[in-house]
Amino acid sequence: MSDRVMKSYRFREERETDWKQLEQIIQRAESRGVGGLSDQDMEQLPGLYRQAVSSLSVARSISLDQNVVAYLETLCARAYFFVYGTRSRMSERIAQFFARDWAAAVSAAKGPTLLAFLCLFGGALLAFFLTLNDNEWYWTFHGGWDSRNPNATYDELRATLYETDRNIVDMLGAFAAQLFSHNSGIAIFAFALGFAFGIPTAVLLIYNGVYLGSFYAVFWQKGLAYELTGWLFIHGVTELFAVILAGAAGFMIGGAVAFPGRKPRMQSMREAGEKAAMVIIGAVVMLFLAALLEGFGRQLINSDTVRYTIAGSSLVLWLSYFYLPRRRTGDRRD
Amino acid sequence: MTDTAIPPPNAVEEGKRRRARIRAREAEQKRVRTLVTPEGAALNLKISTFGERLGAFVLDVSLQFIIMFAIIFAIAFVAGAMNFNGWQIAWAVAMVLIFFVRNFYFIFFEVGRKAATPGKRALGLRVADRKGGRLTANAVIARNFMRELEFFLPLSVLFSFGADGVEGWINWILLIWCGIFVLFPLFNKEKLRIGDLVAGTMVIHAPKVQLLDDIASAAPKSEVTSVIVFTPAQLDVYGIHELHVLEDVLRQSTPEIKRNVANRIATKIGYTPQAGEGDVTFLEAFYAGLRRHLEQRMLFGQRKEDKYDQR
Numbered sequence: 137m138s139d140r141v142m143k144s145y146r147f148r149e150e151r152e153t154d155w156k157q158l159e160q161i162i163q164r165a166e167s168r169g170v171g172g173l174s175d176q177d178m179e180q181l182p183g184l185y186r187q188a189v190s191s192l193s194v195a196r197s198i199s200l201d202q203n204v205v206a207y208l209e210t211l212c213a214r215a216y217f218f219v220y221g222t223r224s225r226m227s228e229r230i231a232q233f234f235a236r237d238w239a240a241a242v243s244a245a246k247g248p249t250l251l252a253f254l255c256l257f258g259g260a261l262l263a264f265f266l267t268l269n270d271n272e273w274y275w276t277f278h279g280g281w282d283s284r285n286p287n288a289t290y291d292e293l294r295a296t297l298y299e300t301d302r303n304i305v306d307m308l309g310a311f312a313a314q315l316f317s318h319n320s321g322i323a324i325f326a327f328a329l330g331f332a333f334g335i336p337t338a339v340l341l342i343y344n345g346v347y348l349g350s351f352y353a354v355f356w357q358k359g360l361a362y363e364l365t366g367w368l369f370i371h372g373v374t375e376l377f378a379v380i381l382a383g384a385a386g387f388m389i390g391g392a393v394a395f396p397g398r399k400p401r402m403q404s405m406r407e408a409g410e411k412a413a414m415v416i417i418g419a420v421v422m423l424f425l426a427a428l429l430e431g432f433g434r435q436l437i438n439s440d441t442v443r444y445t446i447a448g449s450s451l452v453l454w455l456s457y458f459y460l461p462r463r464r465t466g467d468r469r470d
Numbered sequence: 471m472t473d474t475a476i477p478p479p480n481a482v483e484e485g486k487r488r489r490a491r492i493r494a495r496e497a498e499q500k501r502v503r504t505l506v507t508p509e510g511a512a513l514n515l516k517i518s519t520f521g522e523r524l525g526a527f528v529l530d531v532s533l534q535f536i537i538m539f540a541i542i543f544a545i546a547f548v549a550g551a552m553n554f555n556g557w558q559i560a561w562a563v564a565m566v567l568i569f570f571v572r573n574f575y576f577i578f579f580e581v582g583r584k585a586a587t588p589g590k591r592a593l594g595l596r597v598a599d600r601k602g603g604r605l606t607a608n609a610v611i612a613r614n615f616m617r618e619l620e621f622f623l624p625l626s627v628l629f630s631f632g633a634d635g636v637e638g639w640i641n642w643i644l645l646i647w648c649g650i651f652v653l654f655p656l657f658n659k660e661k662l663r664i665g666d667l668v669a670g671t672m673v674i675h676a677p678k679v680q681l682l683d684d685i686a687s688a689a690p691k692s693e694v695t696s697v698i699v700f701t702p703a704q705l706d707v708y709g710i711h712e713l714h715v716l717e718d719v720l721r722q723s724t725p726e727i728k729r730n731v732a733n734r735i736a737t738k739i740g741y742t743p744q745a746g747e748g749d750v751t752f753l754e755a756f757y758a759g760l761r762r763h764l765e766q767r768m769l770f771g772q773r774k775e776d777k778y779d780q781r
Binding site: 142143144145148152155156159165166167169186189190192193197198199200201202203204206207209210211212213214216217218220221229321324325327328329331389402403405406409410411412413414416417420 | 505507508509511512513514515573583584585596598603604605606607608609611612615616618619620664667668669670674676677678679680681682684685686710713714717718721758761762764765768769
């Protein structure tokens with residue numbers, strides 16, 4: 137009788153219960169996380185995993201049962217992804233991002249950040265002086281639909297800077313609209329376009345600087361520069377910083393593609409992509425804060441002094457958060 | 471040879487079919503990436519096809535739309551039920567929620583334990599690191615923000631310009647741009663899109679497989695089966711491919727197909743069915759016999775791939 141039974145069948149019969157047990161553990165782990173596993177499960181998992189992996193290589197060479205081989209292939213892959221997959225919880229990861237990783241990534245990218253800063257403000261300065269010399273330049277950069285153009289009067293321009301009726305509903309609306317405004321889009325594209333050697337990123341930053349500079353020149357000519365700066369920078373510090381960081385992320389990838397050094401180009405890009413992703417997700421957080429400041433802060437606060445105070449303190453806050461050296465407490469864990 | 475007794479009616483046709491099958495198998499082999507685990511065992515991961523990924527993407531986008539509409543309707547319903555008139559507030563709240571759905575849907579699901587969005591899960595796909603390391607949150611973020619550039623940017627610009635109709639050529643450039651990025655996965659072996667390239671990820675096809683009963687064990691308990699004995703010559707007619715086809719037939723086909731297959735096998739190997747013997751009984755016995763025979767040969771290093779493989 138025993139001669140009649142196939143080797144592959146006996147092989148399967150002996151190990152089947154262990155495979156099933158591993159599958160159940162993985163199933164639980166996938167739906168409820170590591171927390172869903174009992175101590176006993178954790179104890180058994182490594183042994184069961186190693187056994188399944190070795191079963192797979194045996195099965196490939198002795199069994200012609202397609203179903204068994206396919207089952208073991210997927211079971212081992214799932215177990216592998218779990219055993220060697222990421223360990224930390226979502227909340228831990230978020231906490232670590234704010235405590236350490238974000239600032240570390242930003243301060244490691246000083247060069248690209250400076251480059252992005254120069255692109256944005258270089259474009260702004262250029263457009264500012266061009267428009268001061270000749271108002272016709274304004275129309276080159278802006279469409280005709282904006283009422284804040286060189287033909288507007290002092291009073292008209294001034295009225296756009298201060299809110300007379302403050303209504304919570306309008307603020308919420310302004311905040312929501314801000315979320316979908318072009319800034320968050322620009323930040324993401326400045327990052328995503330980086331892989332073409334960073335050139336589109338530079339163009340995008342310069343173009344935005346030009347837009348800003350020519351706009352500024354209009355108010356400057358009417359003697360409203362002081363008021364405009366307060367209006368702009370109460371949220372603009374955060375927002376423009378975010379755009380610059382997004383541009384820096386784009387330059388990081390562009391630089392990695394253009395100058396991979398000794399590494400293969402793919403690997404270089406991938407390593408830069410990892411770091412740049414951290415900078416860009418931070419930029420999205422900053423844009424969200426900027427939208428809050430713009431939606432509520434700018435409508436609520438009409439005093440220039442307070443606006444300047446907020447702008448200045450937010451700048452100090454961001455700079456010290458990113459660039460001040462900090463004690464490295466979390467290093468022991470890795 | 472036995473083939474001289476029954477001359478194959480359309481040998482050319484069969485040859486073509488066999489070559490097509492071999493080509494298909496080679497194409498399938500190309501999809502497989504071998505990953506060596508730290509234990510030294512090889513795992514075969516299958517790269518997902520362009521079609522699968524497109525399907526998953528369409529599912530995910532539809533699901534996003536459904537969620538967005540659900541949010542809007544839920545807020546409208548609640549606001550209506552409470553006789554609340556601040557429609558602007560309701561609108562703003564909805565916009566904030568939609569902002570999160572729009573930007574973090576993919577990231578949220580791919581960072582999770584299953585490393586797959588609902589659309590990917592439905593098609594048995596998951597995101598994995600290209601080198602077999604752990605999939606980091608940063609990689610997921612990078613690959614998903616790239617999608618904005620690959621797909622949503624050209625599309626949104628297309629719609630905003632489309633209204634003017636003046637700059638038709640810009641539309642064409644954008645369409646070409648969109649086409650290049652969307653079709654990019656078709657032009658590399660690992661079916662990577664730009665986002666995968668930057669993030670160092672790939673998308674693999676790893677659907678859950680149920681462990682089914684072994685057909686050889688499910689065969690009617692030994693009394694009948696042991697009566698049916700096949701000669702080595704009869705078992706030498708077929709190869710591994712035919713064995714696998716037979717496995718599929720036994721697992722998932724109708725009685726008529728089983729009858730046809732049983733008749734064809736019986737004719738081919740020159741076997742006369744005994745009285746009162748069912749088709750399934752015969753097929754299962756033959757499957758068990760053939761598998762034992764082929765597995766034994768495999769242990770001696772002879773893989774008989776199909777019935778044409780005469781070694």
